Structures are given as C-alpha cells and as structure tokens.
Amino acid sequence: MTGQAGESHRTTAFELFFDLVFVFAATRVTVLMAGEHGVHGLLQGLLLLALLWWTWEGYTWLGNQARADDGVVRGGMAVASAAVIVMALTVPEAWRDAPGGLDGPLVLVGAYVLVRATHLTVQFAVDGAVVGTAAGTGAMAGGGEGARRRLGLSWATLLAVVPLLVAGALLGGWAQTALFAGALAVDRAGTHLAARRGGLWIGDAARWSERHGLFVLLAIGESAAIAGVGVAERAVSVPLLAGGVLGIAVAVCLWWLYFDVVAPAAEHRLVRALGVIRVKMVVEGYTYGHFPIVAGVIVTGLGVQGVLAHAGEGVALGGFNASVLYGGAALYLGGHVLFGGLMHGVLSLPRLLAIGALLAGLPVAIALPPLAALAGLTLVLVVLVAVETTRFAEQRRDLREA
Structure with missing residues (x-):
C-alpha cells in the first residue's frame, strides 16, 4: 500500500537521504569537467547535470502525490538510489571508458534508464491507488484516463530516448554529446506534452520550497566539501588555508543569497497562489527555474577547486578555471534573476549588476594569481550580500514575522 500525501505533508527523512544521493552524483560531475578541462567537458557536465536534475524532479512530483517513506514509493526510491550511485561512480567515464572493467558509458546509460523506468512504474502504482481511493481525490490527481494518457506518453518518450543514449555511448566524443543533447530535448518535449494533459495539482505548497531549498543547500555543502577533498594531499600552507577560507566565504554568500530572503519570499508567494x-x-519557478541555480553552484565549486589546486604556485589562474569560477557564479545569480522574474514578475537590479561585474572581471581574473581571482569573486558576492541585506531589511523582518 502507498500512503497518500496530505496538504501538510513535509519532507521526510527518506527523501532527504534520496536527495543526498542525487547531490552526490551531481557533484561527481565536477570530476568529469575537471578532467576534460575545456568547453567540451563543460557541455558534458551540464548535460549530465540536466539528466540528473530532471530525473530528481520526477521523483519530487511523485512525492507530491504519495508519501515517499511508505509502501511502493519507498521501494522504488530505494532502487532508484542504488541506480543513481551507479551513475555517480561511472560519471568520470561517461564519455571515455577506462581500460579494463565494464563499459562506463553503457553502464551509465543503463543505470539512468533504470532510474527513469522505476519512476514510471511507481507512478503507475500511485496513480492507480490515488484514483481508487475516491472520485474527488482522483480528480485532484488528474483523473484515471488523464493519468493513463500522461503515463503512456512518458513511457513512449523514454523508449524513444534509449536508442539515442545507447548510440551516443557507443560512438563517444562530440557525436555522443550531440546524441545526449538530442535525447534530453526529446525527453523534455515529451514531458511537456504529458504535463499539458492537465490535472496537475500541488498539495502542500510550502513543501516544494522546502524540497528545492534542501537540494540547493546540499549542493552548496557538497561542492565546498569536494573542493577541500580535492587538495587533501597537498601540504598545509598559508596560501592553501587562505584559499580554503575564501572558498567557505563564497559558499556562505551563495547560501545567504538564496536562503536569507529569496527562498522565504518565494514560499510565501507560492502559498498564497491557488489552482493553476x-x-x-x-x-516554471522550481522545476525549470532552479536548474541554473543548482548548476551554478556545481560549476562555481569546480572553480574553487581549481583555485585551491594551484594556490601559492605563482602562476595565472588561466582561462578554464577563471571561466568556471566567475561564469559559475554568474550562472547562479542568473538563475536567481530568472526565479525572481517567474515568481514575482520583477528583475533584481543588484544581481544583474553583479553578473555584469563578474563577466567584466573575467578577462582580468584569467591573468590574476588564483587567490587574487578568488578574492575578487568573494568581494563581488560580499558587496551584493551587504547591499541586499540593507535594502531588504524590512521585507526580511516581515517574512520572519509571517
């Protein structure tokens, strides 16, 4: 049996465990991007992040209908967790199979298909259980016929995507990148058409803000930890310690910019909204709008890792490390601007100016020593935090009281 999610159903401990598994897989993508060290590697990493993100979103929508720590949903998410761990372990070989052992790209594709197929199988069971409880409840879930049409289209989309992924895994290189991008486009188009069948509903609105906030929080924490682990073999030195402190300062700023006002304001707006x-x-705001935020966290973490790896060496940061460091932070802030526009219909001028400062400073950062470039990023973020903390002091107080 599967327990139906109620109006006040919040994130369970099992969902938090599930999120940790996905965030671990997402942060493993930095290993691939660091190894490729170029534009193609960045494209590969973003494609894998997108595949992971849309898969996680599918299970988040599933948790909107049924309790994740109960019955068939718990079993399905346990299977998916194991498959995502397999994906995480094969990420470094996603485009280039290492000698010996299994074929890394094919194992990655197989694990991904298993995660998706498990989700659709569990969704079928949940739709049947929800529709069968009562006519009123079934209408909330989209109705039996509508749910079957959406599920059938989702299965058809997955079956169309599999050949593209397998062909890409066999070909490798830029052909794999193109085929994976095509698979992602087909997947998104199919999901969009399925969603247009209607009948979607939101149970506890605050739960959506909570789930996505937890994912962002875990991504920030994991990215900071992996940046430190990446230089664990280096001897302790003043430059290394200084880089570590600056890296944590960047992580705190990323946290502050999301959780101080943005997350509670969006939750407050979502709770007041009704129906469609x-x-x-x-x-728009969470399923789509949060992807650049999460991707920005991961890419910025890769940039911090590159700084720590070369701290104190007396060389320029270089094009790749500077691009991911400043570009990742700009992507993160760009996601915030998009999210704010979708949720409140306004664009944040301070964040747009900060994005401009980062992009304008990128050519300079390429030629700077690693610690100086990281200090420049930290300065931009700290100034932005200070400006917004002052500017939104009254709004923050109102949100706390609410």
Whole structure:
C-alpha cells in the first residue's frame, strides 16, 4: 500500500537521504569537467547535470502525490538510489571508458534508464491507488484516463530516448554529446506534452520550497566539501588555508543569497497562489527555474577547486578555471534573476549588476594569481550580500514575522 500525501505533508527523512544521493552524483560531475578541462567537458557536465536534475524532479512530483517513506514509493526510491550511485561512480567515464572493467558509458546509460523506468512504474502504482481511493481525490490527481494518457506518453518518450543514449555511448566524443543533447530535448518535449494533459495539482505548497531549498543547500555543502577533498594531499600552507577560507566565504554568500530572503519570499508567494497559478509557479519557478541555480553552484565549486589546486604556485589562474569560477557564479545569480522574474514578475537590479561585474572581471581574473581571482569573486558576492541585506531589511523582518 502507498500512503497518500496530505496538504501538510513535509519532507521526510527518506527523501532527504534520496536527495543526498542525487547531490552526490551531481557533484561527481565536477570530476568529469575537471578532467576534460575545456568547453567540451563543460557541455558534458551540464548535460549530465540536466539528466540528473530532471530525473530528481520526477521523483519530487511523485512525492507530491504519495508519501515517499511508505509502501511502493519507498521501494522504488530505494532502487532508484542504488541506480543513481551507479551513475555517480561511472560519471568520470561517461564519455571515455577506462581500460579494463565494464563499459562506463553503457553502464551509465543503463543505470539512468533504470532510474527513469522505476519512476514510471511507481507512478503507475500511485496513480492507480490515488484514483481508487475516491472520485474527488482522483480528480485532484488528474483523473484515471488523464493519468493513463500522461503515463503512456512518458513511457513512449523514454523508449524513444534509449536508442539515442545507447548510440551516443557507443560512438563517444562530440557525436555522443550531440546524441545526449538530442535525447534530453526529446525527453523534455515529451514531458511537456504529458504535463499539458492537465490535472496537475500541488498539495502542500510550502513543501516544494522546502524540497528545492534542501537540494540547493546540499549542493552548496557538497561542492565546498569536494573542493577541500580535492587538495587533501597537498601540504598545509598559508596560501592553501587562505584559499580554503575564501572558498567557505563564497559558499556562505551563495547560501545567504538564496536562503536569507529569496527562498522565504518565494514560499510565501507560492502559498498564497491557488489552482493553476500555483502549478504554473512550481513548474516554471522550481522545476525549470532552479536548474541554473543548482548548476551554478556545481560549476562555481569546480572553480574553487581549481583555485585551491594551484594556490601559492605563482602562476595565472588561466582561462578554464577563471571561466568556471566567475561564469559559475554568474550562472547562479542568473538563475536567481530568472526565479525572481517567474515568481514575482520583477528583475533584481543588484544581481544583474553583479553578473555584469563578474563577466567584466573575467578577462582580468584569467591573468590574476588564483587567490587574487578568488578574492575578487568573494568581494563581488560580499558587496551584493551587504547591499541586499540593507535594502531588504524590512521585507526580511516581515517574512520572519509571517
């Protein structure tokens, strides 16, 4: 049996465990991007992040209908967790199989297909259980016929995607990148068409903000930890310690910029919205709008890792490390601007100016020593935090009281 999610159903401990597994896989993508050390590697990493993100979103929508720590949903998420761990372990070989052992790209594709197929199988069971409870509840879930049509289209999309992924894994190189991108486009188009069948509903609105906030928090923490682990073999030195302190300062700023006002304000707006407006906000603001935020965290973490790896060496940071460091932070802030526009219909001028400062400073950062470039990023973020903390002091107080 599967317990139905209620109006006040919040994130369970099992969902938090599930999120940790996905965030671990997402942060493993930095290993691939660091190894490739170029534009192609960045594209590969972003494609894998997108595949992981949309898969996680599918299970998040599933948890909107049924309790994740109960019955068939718990079993399905346990299977998915194991498959995601397999994906995480094969990420460094996603485009280039290492000598010996299994074929890394094919194992990655197989694990991904298993995660998706498990989700759709569990969704079928949940739809049947929810529709069978009562006519009123079934209408909330989209109705039996509508749910079957959406599920059938989702299965058809997955079956169309598998040949593209397998062919890409066999070909490798830029052909694999193109085929994986095509698979992602087909997957998104199919999911969009399935969603247009109607009948989507949001149970506890605050739960959506909570789930996505936890994912962002875990991504920030994991990225900071992996940046430190990446230089664990280096001898302790003043430059290394200084880089570590600056890296944590960047992580704190990323946390502050999301959780101080943005997350509670968006949650407050979502709770007040009703019906199709609420669904539209969740789909656009959270399902789509949060991907650049999470990707920005991961890419920025890769940049910090590159700084720590070369701290104190007396060489320029270089094009790749500077691009991911400043570009990742700009992507993160760009995601915030998009999220704010979708949720509140306004664009943040301070964050747009900060993005401009980062992009303008990128050519300079390429030629700077690693610690100086990281200090420049930290300065931009600290100034932005200070400006917004002052500017939104009254709004923050109102949100706390609410």
